[in-house]
Amino acid sequence: MSADDRAQRSEGTTATDRDVEQRFREQVLSELPVLLRVGRRLTLDAGDAEDLVQDTLVRAYRAFDRFDGRYPRAWLLTILRNTHRNALRKRRPDLMDDEVAHRIPDQGAAGRADGVPDAALHDELDPIVRTSLGSLSARHRAVIALVDLDGLTYKEAAHMLDVPVGTVMSRLHRARAKVRAQLEAEGITGAPR
């Protein structure tokens, strides 16, 4: 930053600042929903999720000079994950890095903890699918949550869970197969397995 820039900055913003701030807004605003969803998934609490995303935004803004401008979602998810882990380590130094996999709540519990009435979670509740998801193991529920409910790609989910992409694919396949088997047992899906 030049002396002129610093002088201007003390009075307000420089043209460079405004350009950076504009680019930051453009890159980040469209990613807020996915950050909020994943943050909610990690923290299990609506207020904590909002705080986590806000901390993530501040860290992202401070590091924006070092961001190459490509794939903002992947960049932001990495900051979100690291911010969450740092916070967890401070509070609970005994927790391990696979904490994420064990922090995927079943959707019914998530809705109530959120203070959001279950009926507001979706206008067409599907009790069989909800029950199936609730009966999955934490690992299987984690991939379903990140990919199907939060909209992450396989690679993004693998990064969040610290597992290879192939593991995400196989867990996703098994988890969906269990839901499918439940639906077929109820005579709901068409084709035989």
Place this chain on the structure above:
Amino acid sequence: MTLVGPNPGLRISEEPVCLEVVAALQAHLDGELAERDAPRIAGHLARCARCASEAATVREVIDRIRRQRPALDLGALGRLTGVVERFGGPDRPVRPAP
């Protein structure tokens, strides 16, 4: 690990057989195949009723799961949008000098 782009581990033959198509169905329906490979799977599904039926069932299962997506906290989203907007004002966090 790069977080973007198709999965390097998936390679689809030019004219995949049913076994290969079924194995790749999930990635195909999730939009995770490379641009080169997706049309190969789609082409097979257009010609093979059995695989097309399997794809329809997998699609239905995925859709039903995705309909369980919890509603987004719109209040929080609005407040966070405001946070980002304020980064252009005097309350913005300080970025280190480059």
